[in-house]
Amino acid sequence: MSRFGRQRFPRRLFLTGTAGVTVGLPFLETFAAKMVRAASPDDPGFVVFMRQGNGCSQALPYSNPAEPEMFWPRNLGTLTPASMAADSDRATSELSAHADKLLLVRGVRGALSISGCGHARGALQALTAQPTGDAEASNNSLALGESLDNRIARELNPSGRGPLTLAAMRPRNYLDSVLSYRGPNDRRGAQTNPKVAFDNIMGLVNLDDTSANAIAARRQSVNDLVREQMQSLLNRSDLSSDDRNRLDLHFSSIRDLEIRLAECSPLDAPTVSAINAIDGDHQNGDRIVEVAELHIDVIGLALSCGYTHAVTLQIGNGNDATRYRWQGEQFPSYHWISHRIFADGSEGDPIPDAQAKHNAVDRIHARLFGRLVDRLSAYTTETGTLLDKGVCAWINDLSNGPPHSVNNLPYVLAGGADGFLRTGAYVDAGDTTHNKLLNTLATAVGLRKANGDPVDDFGHQSLEGGLIDDMIA
Template sequence: MRINRRKFLIGAAGVTVALPALESWLGPSLGGSRARAGGEDRARFAVFVRAGNGVAQQWNDEPEQFWPRATGALTTAAMREQNADRATTELADYAPRLNLLKGIQRPFSTPTCGHSDSIVQCLTAAQINAGAGNAAQARGESADWRIARAMNPSGREPLTLMAGPGSAYIAEGLSWSAAGVRTSAERSPLNAYMRMMGLSSAPPEIQVRIAERRMSVNDLVRDQMQSLLGRTDISARDRRRLQQHFDAIRDTEIRMSCDLDESLVDAISAIDNPQANDVRPDVVRRHMDLVAFAFSCDINRAATIQVGEGNDQTQYEIGGSRLPRFHWISHRIYSDGSDGEAIPNAVTLHHQVDRLHLQMFKYLLDRLDSYPSAYGGTLLDDSVAVWLNDLGNGPPHSGDKVPWLLAGSAGGFLRTGQYLDVGRVTINRVLNTIISAVGVRKDDGSLVDDFGDSSLTGGLIDQIVAT
């Protein structure tokens, strides 16, 4: 039996604020029953961060600039000292908690648009409808939905976020609730936050005051907060955890609105416009703030963040210089096609964008690692955070060696601290591993080994399974 570990405060305007999982008995007035630490009740989380256009790994005469030099055990020192020129060194601080998986393969060929056909396979491992061009559809659900249906509190759908334009040639394509049913991604961190905190139905004046930073969500439940923190039947650890949680709510609000003007129109425009090229990395980080926040209070256990459209056209700024469109860089020419003027140092520029993407992923790991776990360690230890690319490399946009980088052990299910060449394993097997790691099981209680298209070889990636 799964015990409900969520606690809530319900305040002004019907606003519901979820509390973190606590070790103490908080009584029926806060909803739910006392949770056990450990065992089947342990909450585990999965977040998938997708980048596009491949990475600068070895191909033809292009040098390896992504993976470490040697497979095997990972250490922070080795990643920094021996692999400082590789993109993955950006994650060196988390070396003992990583699984770097080289050799993952896209399951099915791409008869039309490689970008569109590839992104829909990332989390579905499903076949696609043929001849759809930039509107490919998956023939199965995605892993985030499988996890959400089995593990999410109150049956919530997964958190689906994106930094990129809605009118793109290829827009969102990562999350699928069923065959042919694409999940719309939320571009605005502010809108996602309002909905997450139950503020979408709050009176407009309250939304305005929060958006302009004249009020915190905490203000709406302040009386209950003070009463809760003053109780004598909660431990000092729980009291500290509650205070950190309330502080984190306010900190997230400030982070999300720090670029906003005082007027509501300017504020909404500044946050809710991912088409603005220059704010896109900041939008990604604010989405990451929200994912860590949602996991910390068990609002959601599955999330996706899509960075850029299907063929990411972002012009990233690195070292004070604005680069050409990333998709052009990945083609090595000033073109979305096969003909165009060569971009000088395109391979180096691609490597720089890879490093920027992994710097953003490290930000997510930092945020997850900042929340203490109810079971010891941190929220990152309760999670598996994934960075993936739907393509393997630049110019050919291959489905070979698509990178999958995993952080966290999902409560000890995963063996970490490894860089492995898994040798042409299809995506479904890494998805089986992640789905099982966060606690999903088949009807007979066994690990999930059959996710994705039935024609694919099933199983898990045994090298990273600790239990």
């Protein structure tokens, strides 16, 4: 059991670069009571899920025509910059500079067999390990349980604050936000504007004590009245269970303001300028990558301030139709590429070099993940970097292109979660189910069961529990 113990590090981050800025984070100290089953407030773990859609360019030996391996490294075992760079035909080679921080996990399949739309069935279980209540998954189908980012936020975040849920995507898609669930059939919408996310974190920058206390007192007055109103409604005996749950969620969201002064490293002026500049054009389908990059910068800020312990970043809409650009060429819809045809459905003219284009899109995502690793590595602590204290996971709803299956899902992790996870390695989990990977990440960032044991039962109750030993240091 000692391997589940966590080293204790001081909470304070030593900030690199220019002088830090004092940020008054809205915060409620009473969250401490919730922490007894999880990590210490002074020892935060975190997880960032960066999600790609539509599968990756891994091998499809039985397709017609067969497709070669273009994603995974050639050899299992230790990863080094040289070994990864040598596999330059593989998308993961884009991350060779970070080899010692990485853990690549193959041999993990979607835990649940769900019929219907591949994108919906992959996405709804990706972070929930839950089925849907619908017989066939479609764009309106929802998962029957909370997602891991929500669980982590619920247990580790300052009281009431949900996970940071971001997306870089255009509006009005067949599938929009797909990852984060507060609970059964309760999907969380993702924030698509980096400016809003940034402002939410920095809203109380440089607040002096007098002003902060005045805001807190005013909010307390309003909250008192609103709580009375909510309680009066909740006291009624004629509410259905659904209505009671609806009001409970609302009631528990009402937070009083206490100011915890946190020292954050300010984003540099060009980044802030870019965040401001994209406000209003953040849903432009031609700027998806740019928006994702800025979201990543905001994520670094959020984690460095202790604003949250769980983040999702969804790249592209549910069945990502972004027309990515690679080496001067603008591709057709990525969704079409993943089908290898000029169509969203199953019929259409073939796209020339479709797998190579899919590989290029994989590389674009790899570079975004590399940016995330770089950003978190730039924040240093007494013992290492911010990245070392948590884990970032580049995930995918699906495994591959045309079949859109969930066998051998691509998991690329970075950061050891305070030494809990292996790094610098490429492992095969042996065709296990992805709920065990989620269990491993939950435990890595500090979640525990009520009895203090590792979390080994996240997801649907029918699933075999456990962790993936090969991932653990």
